[in-house]
Amino acid sequence: LILHSSPLPLYCCKTVRKMKCRINPGNNENCFVPISEIIAVEETEFNKKQRNIGRWQKMAKLHAFTVHYVKKARNHRWRCSAATFWCVDEHLCNQWTQALKELLEMQKSRPKQLLVYINPFGGKRQGKRIYEQKVAPLFSLASISTDVVVTEHANHAKDNLFEVNIYKYDGVVCVGGDGMFSEVMHGLIGRMQKDSGIDQNNPKASLVQCNIRIGIIPAGSTDCICYSTVGISDPVTSALHIIVGDCQPLDVSSVHHNDTFLKYSVSLLGYGFYGDILKDSEKKRWMGPMRYDYSGFKTFLSHHYYEGTIAYQPAKHTHGSPRDKVSCRTGCYICKQSEKQLAEQNKEHGLKKEEGEEEWKVIKGKFLAINAVNMSCACPRSPKGLSPAAHLADGSADLILVRKCSRFDFLRYLVRHTNQDDQFDFPFVDVYRVKCFQFTSKLSEDNESNVMDVGKKRFGQFCRDHPACCCNIVNSTWNCDGETLDSSAIEVRVHCQLMKLFARGIEEDCKDEAGHSQSSIEQLL
Ligand SMILES: CCCCCCCCCCCCC/C=C/[C@@H](O)[C@H](CO)NC(=O)CCCCCCCCCCCCCCC
Numbered sequence: 080l081i082l083h084s085s086p087l088p089l090y091c092c093k094t095v096r097k098m099k100c101r102i103n104p105g106n107n108e109n110c111f112v113p114i115s116e117i118i119a120v121e122e123t124e125f126n127k128k129q130r131n132i133g134r135w136q137k138m139a140k141l142h143a144f145t146v147h148y149v150k151k152a153r154n155h156r157w158r159c160s161a162a163t164f165w166c167v168d169e170h171l172c173n174q175w176t177q178a179l180k181e182l183l184e185m186q187k188s189r190p191k192q193l194l195v196y197i198n199p200f201g202g203k204r205q206g207k208r209i210y211e212q213k214v215a216p217l218f219s220l221a222s223i224s225t226d227v228v229v230t231e232h233a234n235h236a237k238d239n240l241f242e243v244n245i246y247k248y249d250g251v252v253c254v255g256g257d258g259m260f261s262e263v264m265h266g267l268i269g270r271m272q273k274d275s276g277i278d279q280n281n282p283k284a285s286l287v288q289c290n291i292r293i294g295i296i297p298a299g300s301t302d303c304i305c306y307s308t309v310g311i312s313d314p315v316t317s318a319l320h321i322i323v324g325d326c327q328p329l330d331v332s333s334v335h336h337n338d339t340f341l342k343y344s345v346s347l348l349g350y351g352f353y354g355d356i357l358k359d360s361e362k363k364r365w366m367g368p369m370r371y372d373y374s375g376f377k378t379f380l381s382h383h384y385y386e387g388t389i390a391y392q393p394a395k396h397t398h399g400s401p402r403d404k405v406s407c408r409t410g411c412y413i414c415k416q417s418e419k420q421l422a423e424q425n426k427e428h429g430l431k432k433e434e435g436e437e438e439w440k441v442i443k444g445k446f447l448a449i450n451a452v453n454m455s456c457a458c459p460r461s462p463k464g465l466s467p468a469a470h471l472a473d474g475s476a477d478l479i480l481v482r483k484c485s486r487f488d489f490l491r492y493l494v495r496h497t498n499q500d501d502q503f504d505f506p507f508v509d510v511y512r513v514k515c516f517q518f519t520s521k522l523s524e525d526n527e528s529n530v531m532d533v534g535k536k537r538f539g540q541f542c543r544d545h546p547a548c549c550c551n552i553v554n555s556t557w558n559c560d561g562e563t564l565d566s567s568a569i570e571v572r573v574h575c576q577l578m579k580l581f582a583r584g585i586e587e588d589c590k591d592e593a594g595h596s597q598s599s600i601e602q603l604l
């Protein structure tokens with residue numbers, strides 16, 4: 080559909096000459112709108128007083144319809160814009176309205192019925208207001224019907240997803256932050272496994288994909304999953320991605336301790352620095368999003384490092400590498416190829432055999448941070464994220480090991496998350512693309528071999544209370560997408576494209592943060 084602003088005629092499939100159009104009065108521009116980005120088409124009561132329509136004013140009755148469509152602004156922001164078309168011929172007007180409505184009906188990936196969970200206490204506690212004022216009117220314009228649940232306690236959404244008839248919905252929307260998303264994801268993936276008789280406690284189980292898409296309306300403190308999959312953390316943009324029925328597959332890591340399922344993760348699994356920030360920040364929830372800066376500063380000063388062993392299997396199925404600077408963008412070639420490659424491998428060998436055959440690499444050391452990310456983890460604090468070239472759906476995670484270094488060097492490393500310099504270009508930082516890994520802390524290794532004595536335990540406690548000492552006797556905790564894990568010894572496996580979001584990945588627009596405009600494939604070549 081090609082819309083020309085007044086006073087030019089509207090063209091569609093070369094037929095219409097007799098209709099006039101106005102796009103957002105005062106905005107004299109041409110625009111091309113794919114049908115897939117039309118939000119709604121409405122018959123319009125034409126108000127002559129509001130518009131200066133020159134000679135048309137003399138005519139008795141005008142007929143009009145309005146096309147609401149997605150307008151793309153800077154920095155991946157989407158807005159709802161409108162163009163009103165009018166003419167004297169009622170039949171012509173009805174034909175247009177009907178034809179456009181039929182075209183919209185043919186957009187089969189669009190949701191018609193959604194289940195919405197709102198966390199009223201996430202982020203700055205604006206979830207309910209954001210949904211009611213910014214999102215609900217758009218859903219209603221797009222004729223999407225909703226069942227809305229305002230959560231009353233943590234795990235309300237997750238538990239509810241095990242009870243409701245999820246199959247009658249085209250998607251589940253969560254209004255909140257990464258923690259709220261995590262709840263909904265656990266509810267949906269858990270429910271799928273339960274309904275398919277899959278035991279989540281088996282770390283080697285082939286999990287059943289979840290085809291019910293999740294939409295995220297960002298109203299949290301970090302909103303890293305929304306930012307990394309849409310390119311911006313903006314409720315209206317996310318609502319529009321849901322309305323047009325976008326679909327972005329996402330890798331999910333399962334986390335186990337021995338043969339017990341702990342959690343799934345899609346963004347950050349962090350031990351050391353990010354685990355300690357989270358643990359400290361939980362006590363400061365009343366501070367809102369600021370709590371992370373406060374605890375971040377405190378944790379930076381404490382400068383604790385932790386001893387442990389990591390064993391991982393490299394992700395050989397994927398063409399990418401964490402340092403190739405090939406960003407994951409809409410329709411990512413690397414994600415598509417990796418998915419194909421994995422499917423072929425699994426068909427040929429069977430998952431168990433293939434994993435058992437491949438070698439494990441083992442690294443022992445003292446670490447300030449161990450981060451495993453399934454996606455870039457870009458967020459407003461760090462627009463390029465913890466691993467800028469990580470892929471959303473390639474069946475791998477980037478394992479970042481930050482070894483013991485000086486406070487000054489660690490600060491240099493952190494600062495590079497906020498500028499264009501390469502944060503992996505330090506002798507104390509290593510990064511690997513992996514499909515699974517295991518971690519055991521020195522403390523639990525010692526525990527298992529019974530060499531830890533009471534004195535050591537006490538010494539650990541003593542050192543924690545003295546920030547100047549960087550002693551590593553105590554364990555850190557794992558930060559799993561913003562929630563703490565009970566166990567420090569974990570076994571992690573990436574499940575390629577286990578779930579889907581109402582998103583399309585970050586679009587390759589005119590310019591990214593670095594000022595580059597090449598496509599991923601061009602970069603690869
Ligand atoms: C000098 C400035 C350096 C700034 C460096 C910024 C790096 C920020 C990287 C953010 C990565 C977020 C990863 C996403 C994790 C989410 O699954 C999770 C749940 O929402 N969020 C957090 O755990 C919340 C994590 C929040 C992390 C905040 C880190 C703040 C660090 C502040 C260090 C200050 C040092 C100042 C020394 C003078």
Ligand SMILES: Nc1ncnc2c1ncn2[C@@H]1O[C@H](COP(=O)(O)OP(=O)(O)OP(=O)(O)O)[C@@H](O)[C@H]1O
Pocket residue numbers: 197198199200201202203229230231232233234235254255256257258259260262298299300301302303561
């Ligand atoms: N009604 C509720 N009362 C208390 N806690 C809730 C309620 N609803 C959800 N929660 C819990 O609140 C936690 C945090 O919520 P959410 O992720 O929305 O915000 P946040 O922590 O501020 O943001 P982020 O996760 O982006 O850092 C979630 O883990 C969720 O389980």
Ligand SMILES: [Ca+2]
Pocket residue numbers: 330452453454469470471472473474475476
């Ligand atoms: Ca990935």
